[in-house]
Amino acid sequence: MIAGLALVRDLGDVRFSDIGRYWSAFWGSSPPAGNMTASFDSPEDGDKVPLCSSLSGTVSGLTGDRAAWLLLKGPNTGDLYYLTRRIIPASGDDVRWHLTSQQIGDPMHEGQRFRMLIIGTEGAATAEYDRAAATAPFVKLPAKYETLADISVTIADDIVCG
Numbered sequence: 001m002i003a004g005l006a007l008v009r010d011l012g013d014v015r016f017s018d019i020g021r022y023w024s025a026f027w028g029s030s031p032p033a034g035n036m037t038a039s040f041d042s043p044e045d046g047d048k049v050p051l052c053s054s055l056s057g058t059v060s061g062l063t064g065d066r067a068a069w070l071l072l073k074g075p076n077t078g079d080l081y082y083l084t085r086r087i088i089p090a091s092g093d094d095v096r097w098h099l100t101s102q103q104i105g106d107p108m109h110e111g112q113r114f115r116m117l118i119i120g121t122e123g124a125a126t127a128e129y130d131r132a133a134a135t136a137p138f139v140k141l142p143a144k145y146e147t148l149a150d151i152s153v154t155i156a157d158d159i160v161c162g
Helices: 002-010 016-026 126-135
Strands: 035-040 054-061 067-073 081-087 096-103 114-121 146-155
Touching: 002 114, 035 067, 035 114, 054 114, 081 146, 096 146, 114 126
Parallel strands: 035 146
Antiparallel strands: 035 054, 054 096, 067 081, 067 114, 114 146
16 A cells, blocks of 8 residues: 555656656557547447347547447357447537447347447557458457447347348
């Protein structure tokens, strides 16, 4: 406890820009992205949802090469996630996003639980997911990312998106 207080006391004069410089010198890379946020407004954690669902929420901090991605994790997928799309705020609004029809699984998944994640990436991880979005729907989590939102839903029907 005393060592922790001494560390806080010693860091009292350190500026945020110093942290990035020291991190890079020690670890050889940039610190993880900060200031990105995202949430689900609908559905909520634990909801029963149609196979073809409307999703909405908020996202912020997507400057430069930062991106937010919607991933789905179904049953029996190991360490693979379904990369649905990059989340882009609605036109004229820099924080709200809305997807009118996102298929969450397949008709055989009725009654099963799915995990829905929004992750934040930047730099090489964003470029990696941009390439994957164009070629392969199933991905592993990138080496460098930040989980911005994580909920679980249960598929309530077997009606696919039209």
